Amino acid sequence: QSALTQPPSASGSPGQSVTISCTGTSSDVGGYDYVSWYQQYPGKAPKLILYEVTKRPSGVPDRFSGSKSGNTASLIVSGLQTEDEAVYYCCSYAGNNRVFGTGTKVTVL
Amino acid sequence: QVQLQESGPGLVRPSETLSLNCTVSGASLSGHYWSWIRQVPGKGLEWIGHMYYSGNANYRYNPYLERRVTISVDTSKNQFSLKLTSVTAADTAVYYCVLGSGRDWFDPWGQGTLVTVSS
Numbered sequence: 606q607s608a609l610t611q612p613p614s615a616s617g618s619p620g621q622s623v624t625i626s627c628t629g630t631s632s633d634v635g636g637y638d639y640v641s642w643y644q645q646y647p648g649k650a651p652k653l654i655l656y657e658v659t660k661r662p663s664g665v666p667d668r669f670s671g672s673k674s675g676n677t678a679s680l681i682v683s684g685l686q687t688e689d690e691a692v693y694y695c696c697s698y699a700g701n702n703r704v705f706g707t708g709t710k711v712t713v714l
Numbered sequence: 715q716v717q718l719q720e721s722g723p724g725l726v727r728p729s730e731t732l733s734l735n736c737t738v739s740g741a742s743l744s745g746h747y748w749s750w751i752r753q754v755p756g757k758g759l760e761w762i763g764h765m766y767y768s769g770n771a772n773y774r775y776n777p778y779l780e781r782r783v784t785i786s787v788d789t790s791k792n793q794f795s796l797k798l799t800s801v802t803a804a805d806t807a808v809y810y811c812v813l814g815s816g817r818d819w820f821d822p823w824g825q826g827t828l829v830t831v832s833s
Contacts, residue, residue: 608758609734638820643759650810651759653821662821692757698817703761 609634609706610656616712617685625709627678627695635676639698642671642680644691645708655680663686687713716740718811718824726805726831732798736811736824743767746785747814750785750796753826755765760807764814765794801831 610628618621619682620676625706627634634640640658643651653662655671658678668683678697684691722734723809736748749764763775775783782796800804807825 611723637817639814641819643820650826651820652823653819662819664741696759696761696820702772705759705761708758 609697611693611695611706611709612708614712615694615709615714617682617686617714619687621682621685622681623685623711625680625682625693625695625711627680627706629676629678629695629697629699629704630674631678633697633699633704634673634678634695638673640671640673640678641696641703642669643658643694643696644689645653645694646691654693662688685713689713716813716822717823718753718813720809720824720827722827722829723766723779723830724828724830726829727829728802729800730830732796732801732809732829733804734796734811734827734829735793738792738794738813741813743787743792743794744769747816748785748787748794749814749820750812751812751820751823752805753810754807755803756830761806762796762798762809766816767787767794803831806831807830818827 615623643657645651658673659671670681717739719737726732750762766772782799782832787794793830810826812820
């Protein structure tokens, strides 16, 4: 199975914005508006930060936002804070499967 | 709030069966999607499958693992379980049990349990 493609790393200074892409195919990202994003700290379980492309669960700061165009979804983190340094994964519904992205390590400089 | 806790052996021999349980608190198993997801240390996430229980259980498995995977439910213990047969070193991973929406989100996650396949 092919994982969704994410850049291995992204970085920014505090207060800046970073955008993480998540590229799939018409059978997953492009075919459904069921893309979710997860934040994972070392040694911890992933935490849901976005679902249905753009929706934020209760308690997630509005600095996190999402979008989708064609086969690529994006996570935008605005106003970077030190606690945003983590690995981020996207996930897409793919009919009879669920596919995760390769993960992006965000570093706050 | 909903909490999930994985339990089971941390070491499994090659070719044997990996068995894990997930105990759910704060919610009934009924009317929800319960998933297993794994993560090879230092690597990405892989969805294994899910179960939807509403009187009887319906299952969906990752097509790449389907022939080796079984998810089952024990409503008397508010638990669901994972069995993965014929394991190899490639099945060494942290295994998470997770509440899901069926098509989209996974939340919350258990803390995860590391299972090592080794002789």
